[in-house]
Amino acid sequence: MGAEQVRDGFVELYGARPDGVWAAPGRVNLIGEHTDYNDGFVMPFALPHTAVAAVSRRTDGVLRLHSADLDTGVAELRLDELAPESDKAWTAYPAGVVWALREAGHPVTGADVHLSSTVPSGAGLSSSAAIEVVVALALNDLFALGLQGWQLARLCQRAENVYVGAPTGIMDQTASACCEDGHALFLDTRDLSQKQIPLDLAAEGLRLLVVDTRVTHAHSGGEYGKRRAGCEKGAALLGVDALRDIAYADLDAALDRLGDDEEIRRLVRHVVTEDQRVEQVVALLESGGDTRAVGPVLTAGHASLRDDFRVSCPELDLVVDTALAHGALGARMTGGGFGGSAIVLAEATDVEALTKAVGEAFAAAGHTSPRVFEAVPSAGARRLV
């Protein structure tokens, strides 16, 4: 839905024009999975799909929330009654942002919000981060809070961790807030230092496809949290603050020290090798060489997520295997896993055959037909009107 439509929807709903309209994108992650809560490296880029919000300021301590995408009417909440983990509906994301801002001492006194999103939900493409960030950015502007993108991202992560109750990292919110058109974001999740890396696949005759398996996932479920706890245990056993502190060159020695705790060894091996893969991809892209060389690194990342970190699923593996068998340069699951989407790096000339092959493989396996689209690095969160 475009800015005008969302603005008109707001007028219809609340009987006045909104103070403004903002957009924040979903993301795909090129490389660096399950590294963000280990203080490691990630490299997402923003999708053209966005959450768009028309918002007006209120001064009476009331928050009204409405989604054009759902049939649930207007939710009316009192700011002084917002409480962590009290809300199991979609409204927990925007309300959590308001809660986090106020809890950090920012003078947010209420708002009317009307939202619509084109980011596929449950597809591992950060639809919830897009909602959080669009609301945070709107309130930042309307209440003149003067916060920067990375600060908004931190507050949105807090909303998700504490208010919603999902123990996720900082990647998705930072990607949505800070990505730039035509670039991937190389982010150090320890200090949130960032580097924009130009990524123009079309100029090299390449495409990056997103294949949404239609297997929905949720990170408030136990498996994500279990991986996170396992990584923290690994870091504690190795005497470091976070697994980021284990250098790739020291991996074998670290694994020896972990003895026969096979599960922790696998988690540690994934995180340490994945950080190394992010650095490899950054070096390849910055060298100005052939981007095709990134392909095998993506595929190695998938193997590690499947075999060591164990967050893939049969549908994601089927996308990767089928794509590789039909000429893809590289392929991997993206996002948290347990469903959601895979990405495929391919020659533009192979896209049609490859897409057909994946569709046929899904049909033959009796899976729901996947949704396939091309991802072009797009702009981060911004004001539209």
Ligand code: GLA
């Ligand atoms: C989800 C989380 C992120 C990150 C990824 C895995 O998308 O929200 O913080 O941990 O999973 O890389």
